[in-house]
Amino acid sequence: MIQKKVGKLHLDPPKTLVVGFALIILLGAFLLTLPVSTVDGWGLPWLDALFTATSATCVTGLIVVDTGSTFTLFGQIVILSLIQVGGLGFMTIATLFALLIRKRISLKERLLLQESLNQISIEGIVRLVKMILVFTAITEATGGLLLSLRFSFDMPVGRAFYYGFFHAISNFNNAGFDLMGNFSSLTHYVEDPVVTLVVCTMIILGGIGFIVVSDVFEYRRSRRLTLHTKVVLFTTACLVIIGTTLIFILEFNNPKTLQPLSPLGKVLGSLYQSVTARTAGSNTLSIGDMRHSSLFLIIILMFIGASPGSTGGGIKTTTFATLIGAVIAQIKGKEDVIFFRQRLLPHVIYKSLTVAVSGMFLVVMMTMILSITEGGAEFLAILFEVTSAFSTTGLSMGLTPSLSPIGKMMIILTMFAGRVGPLTIAFALAQRKQKEYYRFPKGKIMIG
Template sequence: MRNVTKKLYMDPPKMLVAGFALIILLGAFLLTLPVATEDGKGLTWLNGLFTSTSATCVTGLVVVDTGSTFTMFGELVILSLIQVGGLGFMTFATFFAFLLGKRISLKERLLLQEALNNISIEGIVRLVRRILIFTLVIELIGAILLAIRFSFDMPLPTAIYYGLFHAISNFNNAGFDLMGDFRSLTEYVEDPLVTLVVSALIILGGIGFIVMNEVYEYRRTKRFSLHTKIVLTASALLVILGTIIIFILEFNNPKTLQPLSISGKVLGSLYQAVTPRTAGSNTLNIPDLRQSTLFLIIFLMFIGASPGSTGGGIKTTTFTTLLGAVWSQIKGKEDVIFFRQRIVYNTIYKALTVTLSGLFIVMAVTMVLTITETGKEFLMILFEAVSAFATVGLSMGLTPELTPIGRVIIILTMFAGRLGPLTFAYAVTLRRNGDPFRYPKGKIMIG
């Protein structure tokens, strides 16, 4: 019985990797069909694999312009991949199980726990039901509001389709758009409705379904868990501080904020602070930003969204835990305290492992890309590597110019980033047995 239980606990990471890989391959095949592209030729296999990976891993990096390259069939394939990739294929499998009246087994509950990054399997099926309802309601409201705005610029049927596409894309933090010419939402930089609606979609998709569920239950419980308190606080601070810093850095930049009105400057700064939370769409032209702003965005991208969300990055809770550990060390305290609660050491070790793993991946990918993408600026390459790892989708323009080897590297980076460094590592590790004994303590000098 013990071996069976161990096998169940070992299986989820491997099954998640296999499930995502199969979805990506299916999407790549569909995008290579002649019916998927306007020229009737379909994408090449490598471009199809890149686009499918980017959509399934809800990244948004594109080697071809989505709006002008694909037919409606191709766009719907991408949209489906975004929805499945954002919520996770296990969420959809559970949804179909609900429809068929099928009971959710223990193994499936363990898979859901791993996919949603939940602490336990208790109430996991109820959480999935809530996730599906939250997603439907939020995307529908976002689609209606965006369709109303887009209807002033295009025929109503097109506006409805555009509203639905961009609502799903941004709630799932994918960043794909249909505006054409790789311009994303730059023509709506001073539009309060588009900016605020899309920003809200990105934030809601990025805080995580566990947090969303606790906020929904607050009227009944009158309390938030420590996780929710940290996520909401960290998310708010990152958006507010990011907006202020970008506003200051870009205020006099003639290529970005300077030509805009004061309200336009605020909206542009806000959106550009929100979108590194792994969304990928933009209202300011990324290559025109100052280097200081680009470096700030790299930092925000690396942090990313929150656990159990549609976004990537090392996550807000990981970053906050490390900050707390550093502050406690500086203050000479043994424990890391948040909201009068102590963070256990295993959580701190995990946060450190995730962060260092992420840094290692980014450094390795950046180093390889400096070899394959000769003649490109280092900041552009670093920006691309972090964007792929954190499944953001922002680019300084390097993605369409990537060499075939560079595209393969970014594909693997997006895949590892979407699953998370630990899940990916667990999946490729043959054994994860704990040590049967403890070694004697040793002392080394630090700092």
């Protein structure tokens, strides 16, 4: 009887990830409700605490209360811890502790790591985790020190040090939480090249995916890059350049964003908004004051998001590239999708289509629901907020703090689905695949 009960409690890797993230969120929400977490000594109301914990763990950055002025040091540390665990994945953190106490990593734990890091196989998975931990520590330390030095010109050294590392960790994990107060994010540093370039670099390094970073480091030895790495780097570069150029053009004469800035400030502001739209969430321009054309462009960039196996969300750069490649192949009358003289397998194209359509369906459904529950809100603001939640970006037009309780719950669910992944949730809830013993005859339909 005991063995049967234990067997019923067995969770496969996708279900374990879903349950694990949910438990971390609930623990974080409980800690944020404690009086010691808030400046007023009352703690956050449960729904706001759940929203904040979900946003931090899912490295989104959407907030219903201002982080810098609402939370005590304890509350901010809780949020920062949730960001780090959520960004790297709780299995990566668990592996760190296992390595510290010299515990052997079991096969089940390796399978969980494979699912968490979106890897094809478990071969070399522990070595990859070690690389991730070292790379993260070095990157966050370097970014933290550079930002600390810059902030030390504007505030006491102790606070500058804390602010520097908080924002380094937050942006490397593509979370976007900030301590600047009054929901201002990094708008005071829009023309500052140090803050802009350091934070943009942190966002990109956290968003290209750890497998790409590992592949680039191995290049000196192997003298070759995998197809995945080539597609990620090429697509990322194209999206950053195109996004920067279009925002620069669209916002150039906007008196509330780029117009008052110097030529260098215009370029830095455009670059930052293009990079941060790829699931980071901090901003140097006032998002709510941007033109509708720019906001729609940011919605597209947010939906695409970062790359697989990274701290970011969205449908991912490789998914977007695969779909564009499939469209181009169909237009040219070719059967295969070719990238860098290599052919993609059909199942990759089908999976890309499934991820994109699943994400689009979730965004559309949640936008329709919020259009009902938040009747007085502008439609573009609702679509922007939902896409930001799904892609775990965290950019906001200012709607989030005024959401109704139902609206907050819908955004919480969207953030959770966006971080864990629509496919992971679907696989976690679905039954095991059954073998097909027969196939139906072919049929034809007209397309287009």
